[in-house]
Amino acid sequence: MKYSGFKVLWEGLGGNKGWKPLWRKPDPKKGYDIIIVGGGGHGLATAYYLSNKFDITNIAVVEKGWLGSGNIGRNTTIIRSNYLLPQNQPFYEFSLKLWENLEQELNYNSMVSQRGVLNIFHSDSQRDAFVRRGNAMLMSGADASLLGIDALKKLAPFLDFQNSRFPIKGGLWQPRGGTVRHDAVAWGYAKEADSRGVDIIENCEVTNFLVKNGRCYGVETTKGIIKSKKVGVCVAGSSSAVMGKVGINLPIESHVLQAFVSEGLKPLIPGVITFGAGHFYVSQSNKGGLVFGGDIDGYNSYAQRGNLPVIEDVCEGGVALMPMIGRARLLRTWGGIMDMSMDGSPIIDKTEIKNLYFNGGWCYGGFKATPASGFCYAHLLATGKPHKDAKDFLFNRFEKGRLIDEKGQGNQPNLH
Amino acid sequence: MLIDHPLLGLRDSSEFIYMGDAKLLNRPNWRSQNIKSKFVEYGYLRKNPAGIHKELWYHEQGDRSWLVVTRNTVTHEILKVELARNLKRKVNAK
Amino acid sequence: MAKQVLKIETPLNGYSKTINKLKIEEYKFDNLISIAIPLNSERKCKLNFKKSLGRSMPHIEKSIIDKNGILGFRIGLDLLFVCNSTDSSFSRKTIPLLKQAFYMTDQTGGWCGIRVEGERVIEMLERLCPLNLSIKIFAIGDVKRTVMDHLNVIIFRETEKKFMLFSPSSSTGSFLKSIEACSRNI
Numbered sequence: 001m002k003y004s005g006f007k008v009l010w011e012g013l014g015g016n017k018g019w020k021p022l023w024r025k026p027d028p029k030k031g032y033d034i035i036i037v038g039g040g041g042h043g044l045a046t047a048y049y050l051s052n053k054f055d056i057t058n059i060a061v062v063e064k065g066w067l068g069s070g071n072i073g074r075n076t077t078i079i080r081s082n083y084l085l086p087q088n089q090p091f092y093e094f095s096l097k098l099w100e101n102l103e104q105e106l107n108y109n110s111m112v113s114q115r116g117v118l119n120i121f122h123s124d125s126q127r128d129a130f131v132r133r134g135n136a137m138l139m140s141g142a143d144a145s146l147l148g149i150d151a152l153k154k155l156a157p158f159l160d161f162q163n164s165r166f167p168i169k170g171g172l173w174q175p176r177g178g179t180v181r182h183d184a185v186a187w188g189y190a191k192e193a194d195s196r197g198v199d200i201i202e203n204c205e206v207t208n209f210l211v212k213n214g215r216c217y218g219v220e221t222t223k224g225i226i227k228s229k230k231v232g233v234c235v236a237g238s239s240s241a242v243m244g245k246v247g248i249n250l251p252i253e254s255h256v257l258q259a260f261v262s263e264g265l266k267p268l269i270p271g272v273i274t275f276g277a278g279h280f281y282v283s284q285s286n287k288g289g290l291v292f293g294g295d296i297d298g299y300n301s302y303a304q305r306g307n308l309p310v311i312e313d314v315c316e317g318g319v320a321l322m323p324m325i326g327r328a329r330l331l332r333t334w335g336g337i338m339d340m341s342m343d344g345s346p347i348i349d350k351t352e353i354k355n356l357y358f359n360g361g362w363c364y365g366g367f368k369a370t371p372a373s374g375f376c377y378a379h380l381l382a383t384g385k386p387h388k389d390a391k392d393f394l395f396n397r398f399e400k401g402r403l404i405d406e407k408g409q410g411n412q413p414n415l416h
Numbered sequence: 417m418l419i420d421h422p423l424l425g426l427r428d429s430s431e432f433i434y435m436g437d438a439k440l441l442n443r444p445n446w447r448s449q450n451i452k453s454k455f456v457e458y459g460y461l462r463k464n465p466a467g468i469h470k471e472l473w474y475h476e477q478g479d480r481s482w483l484v485v486t487r488n489t490v491t492h493e494i495l496k497v498e499l500a501r502n503l504k505r506k507v508n509a510k
Numbered sequence: 511m512a513k514q515v516l517k518i519e520t521p522l523n524g525y526s527k528t529i530n531k532l533k534i535e536e537y538k539f540d541n542l543i544s545i546a547i548p549l550n551s552e553r554k555c556k557l558n559f560k561k562s563l564g565r566s567m568p569h570i571e572k573s574i575i576d577k578n579g580i581l582g583f584r585i586g587l588d589l590l591f592v593c594n595s596t597d598s599s600f601s602r603k604t605i606p607l608l609k610q611a612f613y614m615t616d617q618t619g620g621w622c623g624i625r626v627e628g629e630r631v632i633e634m635l636e637r638l639c640p641l642n643l644s645i646k647i648f649a650i651g652d653v654k655r656t657v658m659d660h661l662n663v664i665i666f667r668e669t670e671k672k673f674m675l676f677s678p679s680s681s682t683g684s685f686l687k688s689i690e691a692c693s694r695n696i
Contacts, residue, residue, distance in 0.1 A: 238466070240462070240463070240464035240465070240466075241464075241465075241466045244463070244464075244465075249457070249461040249462060249463060249464075250461065250462070250464065251460040251461055251462070252462065252464060253436060253437075253462055253464050254464055254466070254489070298434050299429075299434045299471070299487075300436070300437075300464065300469055300471065300489045301489050301492065302466040302489050302490045303489070303490060303491065303492055307417055307429070307492075309428075309429070309430040342459075342460045398456060398459075398460040399452070399453070399456045399460075411459050411460055412435075412436075413436070414434055414436070
């Protein structure tokens with residue numbers, strides 16, 4: 001189905017009866033060239049790039065729930081490429097470039113809104129660190145500028161500039177960062193992958209892998225055995241549970257991250273704003289609700305819900321940064337399960353079992369990575385070689401001592 | 417979450433610091449065979465189960481004891497709480 | 511030349527205020543010393559404690575209070591504090607005696623005591639303190655270390671409606687602000 005302004009008008013006149021479902025509901029075939037386990041953002045993006053850029057179309061995406069029911073439907077929708085390390089930053093900039101063309105490419109309105117991302121700093125040493133980060137961004141071809149107090153007062157006059165404990169000294173500003181309508185990303189990728197013949201099989205849980213002589217040749221599912229030349233796992237918070245079926249222990253802990261939405265307010269917050277002295281970030285959705293978040297709860301969890309101390313902590317951070325939101329009421333909170341890796345960076349790699357591939361360890365930064373993660377994973381699955389912007393996201397970096405530790409916290413997943 | 421401390425009774429989890437899988441109590445002997453891969457496993461690899469998990473909590477804002485908490489990661493239900501020093505002494509005595 | 515006398519200046523400068531009928535005042539003490547039990551010396555320390563202070567070593571989360579105030583308390587299996595406000599022989603006699611068995615660190619300048627008292631003290635503390643304040647769980651004479659407003663606090667129950675809060679002296683100004691705010695809001 002093609003979307004256009006004319007089509008919207010035409011359907012409006014005809015009572016909107018001509019819209020069709022975006023993807024089929026096929027039963028699994030006996031075998032495929034590639035099976036993607038996990039029908040979330042990254043899995044669907046992988047299927048899309050495989051079918052549209054690498055011309056492999058005999059693919060199935062198997063998903064245990066409904067399409068996009070995991071973290072692609074639970075995140076705070078921010079896109080940005082403001083990383084520091086040379087192993088990370090080019091990858092995220094590649095992702096941001098893919099975001100910029102995503103709607104045209106998918107012919108689907110995913111509301112990519114480059115309204116800017118602002119990271120506020122509160123001390124001289126933090127400014128130095130942000131200058132360094134800004135330079136790293138510029139070197140990767142991304143955009144960045146340093147804003148002083150005056151520019152900040154113009155951009156966000158409601159910040160607490162009088163705060164004596166955490167004085168605001170300025171901010172690092174990335175105008176090309178912003179927000180995206182998260183569900184629409186999954187739907188758009190699903191639509192285009194499906195139109196190239198990819199089978200998206202929902203409510204089909206992988207219960208085991210078919211492995212013989214160290215080679216994977218398919219999966220056992222709740223809808224029967226499906227054979228495949230290659231299997232790519234891409235299941236975020238469930239990574240350890242799924243890979244555990246073939247006895248692979250991952251450098252990953254699953255943690256719960258909570259997100260929050262306030263009641264709807266008039267337009268107030270320009271872009272995305274982050275607090276440098278605590279952990280709090282906020283943007284305003286198109287419906288007017290303030291969408292915000294902070295730290296993970298900090299203990300292993302698969303519960304998809306968090307606890308009160310973190311809610312209190314995040315709200316305290318928000319009020320310290322912008323006291324005015326103290327009067328907004330909290331409408332909803334929810335939790336998602338993050339695959340927190342040991343160094344805070346992801347893995348896109350082969351495994352010790354031949355033809356079984358793994359993509360995970362996105363910590364709580366997976367949403368912005370969706371297009372590049374899909375592209376690089378598709379590249380690995382199609383060619384057998386890592387994409388040049390994801391060449392360091394390998395399993396063996398832990399034993400080789402080549403950690404990609406953006407925060408410098410060591411092997412303590414709840415601190416990344 | 418309330419953690420039923422063996423000495424102090426029910427205490428709020430916000431008094432504690434979380435350190436992850438209790439397997440960290442069993443540091444490999446540096447003189448043993450294949451020590452490199454054992455330390456990679458010790459330092460970086462985790463079972464990370466969805467279900468029963470034995471894990472280390474440090475009562476930093478309390479009596480400064482290390483606890484081994486057995487908890488269900490799917491429901492957050494706490495099933496058992498032990499003093500890590502007692503467990504470790506038992507292991508060492510064997 | 512006139513005789514020079516050095517006067518101790520306490521972290522809150524002798525603060526005292528009543529908000530919503532809650533009396534909030536700084537508690538002054540001359541010594542606060544942490545004493546730790548070395549590995550496998552529990553027995554020796556018990557005897558030494560009795561000899562030094564004339565009282566049995568308290569159990570975990572219990573304190574010794576006499577008419578002059580708090581004398582000692584225990585917050586961990588191997589960690590206690592001793593304090594004193596009047597006894598002049600404390601530094602001269604008691605401390606050297608304790609040193610024979612315990613590891614000791616003087617923390618007098620590290621802490622500030624704030625005493626809160628009043629009919630609605632529980633309502634105020636419930637806004638700050640994650641502990642169960644019921645008198646069945648937290649009895650008179652009990653002491654617990656916990657976290658309030660992200661700060662490390664040691665809390666004593668002196669009577670049903672009277673508590674003593676020890677917080678680190680470097681951040682005690684912020685902590686006092688929290689207490690004042692909670693007292694106003696009950």
